[in-house]
Amino acid sequence: MAEKLEQLEQHLEQFIENTRQMGIIVSDFQPQGQPVLNQKIHAMITGMQEIDRCKAQLQDVQVPLEVFEYIDQGRNPQLYTKDCMEKSLAKNEQVKGKIDALKKFRSQLMLELDKVFPEEIAKYKAAREIVKEEHT
Amino acid sequence: MAGDERWNYGNMDMYLPQNPPSSGAISQNYNQQTEPLPHRTDGEPPVTQNGQATHEDSAFYLLKDMPGIPRPGGPHHVSPGAQAAVDITGSVNLIQHHGLEHSFHKFCGKKVKEPLSNFLPNLPGFIDTPGLQDGSSLRSLIEKPPIVGKELYQLSGPQLQGFRLHPGPIPEQYRLLHQQPPAKKKHKNKKHKREHSKTSEGMSVQDSSQSHTDGGASSTASGEKEKKTKKQKKHEDSEKKEKKKKKDKKKKKTGST
Numbered sequence: 001m002a003e004k005l006e007q008l009e010q011h012l013e014q015f016i017e018n019t020r021q022m023g024i025i026v027s028d029f030q031p032q033g034q035p036v037l038n039q040k041i042h043a044m045i046t047g048m049q050e051i052d053r054c055k056a057q058l059q060d061v062q063v064p065l066e067v068f069e070y071i072d073q074g075r076n077p078q079l080y081t082k083d084c085m086e087k088s089l090a091k092n093e094q095v096k097g098k099i100d101a102l103k104k105f106r107s108q109l110m111l112e113l114d115k116v117f118p119e120e121i122a123k124y125k126a127a128r129e130i131v132k133e134e135h136t
Numbered sequence: 137m138a139g140d141e142r143w144n145y146g147n148m149d150m151y152l153p154q155n156p157p158s159s160g161a162i163s164q165n166y167n168q169q170t171e172p173l174p175h176r177t178d179g180e181p182p183v184t185q186n187g188q189a190t191h192e193d194s195a196f197y198l199l200k201d202m203p204g205i206p207r208p209g210g211p212h213h214v215s216p217g218a219q220a221a222v223d224i225t226g227s228v229n230l231i232q233h234h235g236l237e238h239s240f241h242k243f244c245g246k247k248v249k250e251p252l253s254n255f256l257p258n259l260p261g262f263i264d265t266p267g268l269q270d271g272s273s274l275r276s277l278i279e280k281p282p283i284v285g286k287e288l289y290q291l292s293g294p295q296l297q298g299f300r301l302h303p304g305p306i307p308e309q310y311r312l313l314h315q316q317p318p319a320k321k322k323h324k325n326k327k328h329k330r331e332h333s334k335t336s337e338g339m340s341v342q343d344s345s346q347s348h349t350d351g352g353a354s355s356t357a358s359g360e361k362e363k364k365t366k367k368q369k370k371h372e373d374s375e376k377k378e379k380k381k382k383k384d385k386k387k388k389k390t391g392s393t
Binding site: 037077100 | 225228229230231236240248251258259260266267268274278288289296310311
């Protein structure tokens with residue numbers, strides 16, 4: 001996949017460079033520049049054909065829509081990745097906090113239940129042990 | 137558009153750990169826990185899901201499955217391999233778990249520069265301006281997709297005649313398109329600046345001395361000459377001072393007599 005993407009990147013860079021050169025030729029056109037311009041037009045069409053060929057190999061690439069928004073606003077798309085990672089980490093920490101709190105609650109509950117219903121808790125623990133053993 | 141669902145990755149919840157395919161049974165199991173247990177109407181004690189008869193006064197938790205620990209052989213039993221996948225929760229560092237520490241440090245460790253031109257430094261033209269201004273936004277590509285599916289052919293000779301241009305420059309309004317943004321100045325540390333200025337001064341002195349020596353002498357030779365002239369000046373200054381002191385002493389002596 002990486003190779004295909006690199007190939008597309010190369011084609012795009014070539015195409016952009018070709019367009020830039022064409023712009024320079026056209027910006028102050030000289031009559032002797034016509035053959036060069038024709039050559040550049042041919043190169044441009046070839047570049048389009050090559051990019052079009054890459055399309056078939058990159059059908060399964062999925063791009064988040066928000067990345068487009070970042071680019072449209074003239075912002076670095078790496079900031080999107082950064083924001084995503086920071087949000088994931090924050091959510092991860094949040095969930096971890098909840099799990100830890102629930103674990104604490106569970107142990108506290110078991111402790112209190114053990115005081116009030118010692119026999120039932122003993123049975124429960126034994127049942128759990130059996131389940132665990134069978135599971136492993 | 138058929139691809140709309142595929143593109144919709146904007147919501148961060150999409151990235152959060154969701155029920156993996158194998159955990160469907162678990163979630164089903166979890167839903168069933170909330171359902172009331174089947175009570176027998178014929179006066180028999182309730183039966184647990186593993187088929188063991190229990191007393192009416194049996195503890196409530198014995199009648200139910202524990203979350204995450206389904207009964208083996210039961211309808212919601214998960215194989216050990218799938219269980220490992222289910223066990224991954226938010227209690228572990230998921231970035232570490234998926235081996236993304238390098239990416240995390242890469243993007244979150246150092247400051248990422250905001251302009252798009254920092255991501256695509258080789259792209260010509262002003263690319264940091266909003267795409268909506270000049271109609272080059274990627275969103276417009278999605279909203280109004282271009283015509284695709286037609287094969288591209290090279291232009292024939294007569295077709296190329298259409299691209300025959302008149303000599304001369306293009307109007308100013310189009311000239312902006314091919315102008316490059318000014319190169320960014322690099323900010324150097326003060327220390328470096330000082331060092332640089334010192335060295336540059338040294339260089340300029342050397343250069344001037346070199347020019348005095350008609351370009352034939354080397355930089356080291358010019359440096360030595362410079363030192364010599366400085367020494368001579370110092371020596372002369374010290375001699376002048378001594379003479380002044382002597383004069384002052386003489387004056388004082390004559391004044392006292």
